[in-house]
Amino acid sequence: MSDRECLMLAVQQAGFTVYDTALFLDTHPDNTEALAFFENAKEAYKKARADYESVCGPLTLSSAGGEEYWDWVKKAWPWEED
Amino acid sequence: MWTYERRLQYPIKIRNTDARAAKIIITQYGGPDGELGASMRYLSQRYSMTDKTVAGLLTDIGTEELAHFEMIATIVHQLTRDLTIEQIKAQGFADYFVDHTTGIYTLAASGVPWTATYYQSKGDPITDLSEDMAAEQKARTTYDNILRLVDDPDIIEPIKFLREREIVHYQRFGEALRRVQDCLPSNNFYFKNPSFDK
Numbered sequence: 001m002s003d004r005e006c007l008m009l010a011v012q013q014a015g016f017t018v019y020d021t022a023l024f025l026d027t028h029p030d031n032t033e034a035l036a037f038f039e040n041a042k043e044a045y046k047k048a049r050a051d052y053e054s055v056c057g058p059l060t061l062s063s064a065g066g067e068e069y070w071d072w073v074k075k076a077w078p079w080e081e082d
Numbered sequence: 083m084w085t086y087e088r089r090l091q092y093p094i095k096i097r098n099t100d101a102r103a104a105k106i107i108i109t110q111y112g113g114p115d116g117e118l119g120a121s122m123r124y125l126s127q128r129y130s131m132t133d134k135t136v137a138g139l140l141t142d143i144g145t146e147e148l149a150h151f152e153m154i155a156t157i158v159h160q161l162t163r164d165l166t167i168e169q170i171k172a173q174g175f176a177d178y179f180v181d182h183t184t185g186i187y188t189l190a191a192s193g194v195p196w197t198a199t200y201y202q203s204k205g206d207p208i209t210d211l212s213e214d215m216a217a218e219q220k221a222r223t224t225y226d227n228i229l230r231l232v233d234d235p236d237i238i239e240p241i242k243f244l245r246e247r248e249i250v251h252y253q254r255f256g257e258a259l260r261r262v263q264d265c266l267p268s269n270n271f272y273f274k275n276p277s278f279d280k
Binding site for chain 2: 005008009011012015016019020022023024026027028029057058059060061062072075077078079081
């Protein structure tokens with residue numbers, strides 16, 4: 001597995017934890033155990049995203065940019081590999 | 083408002099072309115129990131939900147279905163992008179190819195294009211959530227059938243992930259239906275539309 005694939009897998013795993021917990025919270029909004037779990041999951045997701053973006057480029061437009069070339073369109077799209 | 087994330091929900095890396103598998107799997111892109119219909123169903127049904135938590139669930143599952151829509155397209159794209167014209171003819175892909183080349187289009191395995199008649203938005207929370215639970219089971223059955231028809235582990239892994247999501251969504255919709263039922267007034271228990279007949 002390439003470095004990019006490793007960093008992406010970490011984002012996918014942390015992102016999945018956040019999303020699946022969110023669905024559970026939608027139908028259990030007063031579950032304090034799930035709320036605490038969500039807080040931790042959110043932090044892990046934030047870190048995984050920052051790790052990925054510092055090496056591989058933006059995941060969302062809010063972190064896109066560039067000095068001489070628009071980095072949003074520089075790397076392979078999700079349906080392609082590098 | 084939506085924001086695009088430049089990633090797939092689950093990793094997909096398919097090494098071998100297989101037009102036959104692509105023609106089967108595309109049914110989850112634009113078929114009767116596919117991801118496009120699922121997303122449109124949930125995102126459209128949100129507006130008549132009486133319970134804020136259920137509207138939230140429909141928003142979040144409807145959004146996840148778009149990520150699944152992208153996963154299915156990615157599988158079909160990776161299965162077909164390197165096809166030669168000989169493989170297209172030999173693997174029964176000529177009928178798709180003549181209209182779409184190797185582009186991605188929303189249709190069922192039978193070749194029928196996607197239609198909004200695949201889902202309903204009835205404006206009644208009980209009716210809609212009952213449809214949603216059935217829809218998740220129909221999609222789960224479709225994924226089970228796909229798993230019976232393909233043998234490449236590169237395809238099987240993401241399809242298994244999508245199948246499991248149908249089960250989780252079914253569970254969440256079951257909880258949502260129970261929440262709506264628990265709030266029904268005693269004079270309107272499966273009798274009138276709790277969203278319209280207030």
